[in-house]
Amino acid sequence: MTDTLYPHRHLLGIQGLGQQEITALLDLSDSYVDKNRSTDRKMSTLRGKTVINLFFENSTRTRTSFELAGKRLGADVINMSVQASSVAKGETLIDTAMTLNAMHVDVLVVRHADSGAAQLLSQKVNCSVINAGDGQHEHPTQALLDALTIRRRKGHLDGLTVAICGDVRHSRVARSNIHLLNVMGANVRLVAPRTLLPSQIDRMGVEVFHDMRKGLKDCDIVMMLRVQNERMAGNFIPSIREYFHFFGLDYEKLSVAKPDALIMHPGPMNRGVEIDSDLADDVERSVIREQVEMGVAVRMACLDILTRNQAEAK
Amino acid sequence: MSIHTPGRVAYTNARLLDPASGLDAKGALLTDGEIIIDVGPGLFAGGVPAGIETIDCGGACLAPGLVDMRVQLREPGEEHKETLLSAGHAAVAGGVTSMVCLPNTDPVIDDVATMEFVARRARKNGLTKVYPYGAVTKGLEGKELAEIGMLAEAGALAFTDGTVSIKNAQTMRRALAYAATFGLLIVQHAEEPTMAAGGVMNEGEMATRLGLSGISPAAEAIMLERDMRLVEITGGRYHAAHVATAEGVEIIRKAKAKGLAVTCDTAPPYFALNELAVGEYRTFAKLSPPLRSEDDRRAVVEGIKDGTIDIIASDHAPQDQDSKRLPFAQAAAGGVGLETLLAISLELYHNGHLPLLKLIERLTFAPAKLLGLKAGRLKAGAAADLVLFDPDKPWKVNPQAFHSKSKNTPFDARPVQGKVLRTIVDGRTVFVHD
Numbered sequence: 001m002t003d004t005l006y007p008h009r010h011l012l013g014i015q016g017l018g019q020q021e022i023t024a025l026l027d028l029s030d031s032y033v034d035k036n037r038s039t040d041r042k043m044s045t046l047r048g049k050t051v052i053n054l055f056f057e058n059s060t061r062t063r064t065s066f067e068l069a070g071k072r073l074g075a076d077v078i079n080m081s082v083q084a085s086s087v088a089k090g091e092t093l094i095d096t097a098m099t100l101n102a103m104h105v106d107v108l109v110v111r112h113a114d115s116g117a118a119q120l121l122s123q124k125v126n127c128s129v130i131n132a133g134d135g136q137h138e139h140p141t142q143a144l145l146d147a148l149t150i151r152r153r154k155g156h157l158d159g160l161t162v163a164i165c166g167d168v169r170h171s172r173v174a175r176s177n178i179h180l181l182n183v184m185g186a187n188v189r190l191v192a193p194r195t196l197l198p199s200q201i202d203r204m205g206v207e208v209f210h211d212m213r214k215g216l217k218d219c220d221i222v223m224m225l226r227v228q229n230e231r232m233a234g235n236f237i238p239s240i241r242e243y244f245h246f247f248g249l250d251y252e253k254l255s256v257a258k259p260d261a262l263i264m265h266p267g268p269m270n271r272g273v274e275i276d277s278d279l280a281d282d283v284e285r286s287v288i289r290e291q292v293e294m295g296v297a298v299r300m301a302c303l304d305i306l307t308r309n310q311a312e313a314k
Numbered sequence: 315m316s317i318h319t320p321g322r323v324a325y326t327n328a329r330l331l332d333p334a335s336g337l338d339a340k341g342a343l344l345t346d347g348e349i350i351i352d353v354g355p356g357l358f359a360g361g362v363p364a365g366i367e368t369i370d371c372g373g374a375c376l377a378p379g380l381v382d383m384r385v386q387l388r389e390p391g392e393e394h395k396e397t398l399l400s401a402g403h404a405a406v407a408g409g410v411t412s413m414v415c416l417p418n419t420d421p422v423i424d425d426v427a428t429m430e431f432v433a434r435r436a437r438k439n440g441l442t443k444v445y446p447y448g449a450v451t452k453g454l455e456g457k458e459l460a461e462i463g464m465l466a467e468a469g470a471l472a473f474t475d476g477t478v479s480i481k482n483a484q485t486m487r488r489a490l491a492y493a494a495t496f497g498l499l500i501v502q503h504a505e506e507p508t509m510a511a512g513g514v515m516n517e518g519e520m521a522t523r524l525g526l527s528g529i530s531p532a533a534e535a536i537m538l539e540r541d542m543r544l545v546e547i548t549g550g551r552y553h554a555a556h557v558a559t560a561e562g563v564e565i566i567r568k569a570k571a572k573g574l575a576v577t578c579d580t581a582p583p584y585f586a587l588n589e590l591a592v593g594e595y596r597t598f599a600k601l602s603p604p605l606r607s608e609d610d611r612r613a614v615v616e617g618i619k620d621g622t623i624d625i626i627a628s629d630h631a632p633q634d635q636d637s638k639r640l641p642f643a644q645a646a647a648g649g650v651g652l653e654t655l656l657a658i659s660l661e662l663y664h665n666g667h668l669p670l671l672k673l674i675e676r677l678t679f680a681p682a683k684l685l686g687l688k689a690g691r692l693k694a695g696a697a698a699d700l701v702l703f704d705p706d707k708p709w710k711v712n713p714q715a716f717h718s719k720s721k722n723t724p725f726d727a728r729p730v731q732g733k734v735l736r737t738i739v740d741g742r743t744v745f746v747h748d
Contacts, residue, residue: 015523094639114641115525116595135643137525172525199528200519 046075069299143176158185166225191215328371333675379411384627391420402441409701474501490550560613581629632720
């Protein structure tokens with residue numbers, strides 16, 4: 001039956017989703033967390049369904065997470081990495097999608113370096129599309145797994161103060177999290193140097209800080225973003241050393257946050273760049289590994305709901 | 315194809331619009347062969363003498379044919395997007411009787427041979443007259459000056475590097491100074507390239523939400539400010555193409571007040587649309603320069619009203635499906651505009667911003683005068699290049715009905731008012747609305 005609380009064919013972004021829809025996804029994810037922790041992890045919910053992980057960008061974590069989610073639910077999962085191969089031959093995004101569509105795929109999980117790519121695909125195919133990250137636009141399953149992690153630890157999302165720190169400009173994770181946390185009633189802060197904040201970001205319902213000591217004051221959650229060394233140094237920031245000095249998370253900067261503040265990171269981490277290595281491994285504060293665990297559950301929930309909605313539509 | 319020019323033709327029962335003389339009155343016009351021989355309110359008051367072919371205009375507006383000073387043709391090089399013939403049909407359907415094409419073809423129009431090729435091919439079609447710009451720099455690379463003087467002798471009306479800015483200040487200075495030697499005009503796409511690099515739409519909240527890289531409106535202002543200084547020290551003639559920002563308009567306004575030989579144009583998207591047209595990654599709304607904010611759009615309208623913006627040009631930029639059906643960042647920029655130029659421009663008249671005659675001036679006499687074309691007027695002795703149009707007739711933009719090979723309009727399905735009924739080039743009717 002169609003999930004009445006999340007009645008959509010695709011998951012392209014968090015923007016536009018309401019509290020009910022997000023809560024529905026989180027509730028279902030929660031049930032999969034328990035299932036994943038049990039010894040009997042193999043299900044047949046998606047037996048006979050085909051899920052294709054169509055990745056135009058390198059990713060190990062997200063792809064593996066989706067693969068595992070699909071397999072646990074009993075689906076046939078195929079991984080396609082389209083870095084150089086077809087694109088170099090002149091095949092476009094749409095051509096690739098049309099080809100896969102003709103093979104009667106049920107779910108396409110797409111990652112692409114261009115913003116809007118997942119949406120473009122969704123207009124051209126009959127199957128469900130899950131956006132696994134499009135350019136600097138959105139990464140909805142990451143925001144959902146972050147929310148699930150927080151909700152399980154804190155019991156709720158509303159009223160919490162969440163500081164998102166680092167390269168907001170280039171981050172789809174930040175954008176999806178801003179949308180989700182705002183909808184769910186949390187207070188969102190951004191902490192970053194001005195060069196790493198996109199224009200008019202303050203209009204997205206966030207409070208902007210440029211000083212970690214002010215931005216982290218009394219917050220419940222500290223979300224660190226990955227700094228992409230390659231293109232950052234000398235360009236948006238003078239050096240990694242200077243960045244860590246002012247914006248890297250360490251025990252000293254964290255001391256102004258609430259004593260039970262949690263530390264999150266979407267991974268992969270750059271230890272010693274945006275986060276102090278000891279802090280990242282501190283089981284008292286860091287929930288980074290838990291986020292990875294939640295990721296599988298969230299992706300199972302998404303695959304489950306979207307394929308259910310499909311069956312109804314047919 | 316043989317081109318037959320008729321003898322004497324009388325256009326009666328027309329609302330005559332001639333911005334050069336300020337004429338806006340009911341009357342008639344007489345052509346003989348390729349030229350206008352008489353025009354005025356009293357003409358044929360006693361009826362048209364026998365033996366003269368008569369066309370009853372039915373009270374519609376008869377104006378000089380539109381002079382479109384910014385058109386990208388794709389021939390030679392990209393004939394799958396547009397040819398001289400398809401552009402010619404699109405132009406006459408849009409009431410355009412003269413168009414000036416950018417040199418960004420393949421090969422680039424930076425030598426006399428390529429220029430003559432384009433001119434000859436266009437003449438053979440017998441549709442809209444095509445005039446070329448010459449390249450300012452060889453290969454549009456912004457390094458060495460092209461043969462500006464000789465290209466001018468061969469017929470280049472003015473000089474531009476087309477869709478790219480002349481970024482090196484010293485090169486621009488020399489281009490302005492050298493062109494000024496011959497009294498020639500330099501047309502600039504004013505956008506500071508390092509500021510625009512990687513950007514795909516207007517910088518701001520919308521780009522941030524869509525996760526797209528923005529181009530600050532300052533990119534236009536910075537280039538224009540620099541160029542104004544270069545104009546000042548060289549005494550050159552300068553024209554800024556498709557001005558799209560409030561600051562850009564203001565810089566031109568000040569330069570004119572200072573007495574510099576500076577003019578500018580804009581295109582319909584920049585006074586009829588803003589960045590919201592991008593919506594959810596609509597690549598047909600990806601233009602260069604990008605669609606700007608609502609404040610910028612209003613400032614462009616103000617600029618047209620007060621004369622800071624001298625000219626409206628279509629900025630016709632055909633792109634095929636394959637160039638547009640891509641993720642937004644990868645898609646080609648540009649929109650077709652020949653067939654919507656008049657109707658979208660008429661919105662300025664219908665919305666009360668500009669009297670009809672003033673609007674027609676921006677589309678005809680102003681560009682003709684700037685480029686030294688003997689066009690854009692209803693006057694005995696002038697070329698019989700005319701457009702007959704109904705300014706009120708409503709229709710809906712339908713790209714599938716376009717004559718242009720490419721359908722990439724940002725105005726898809728827009729309800730508009732004002733229809734071209736007949737287009738006349740050199741005395742010949744080349745388009746009739748059915």
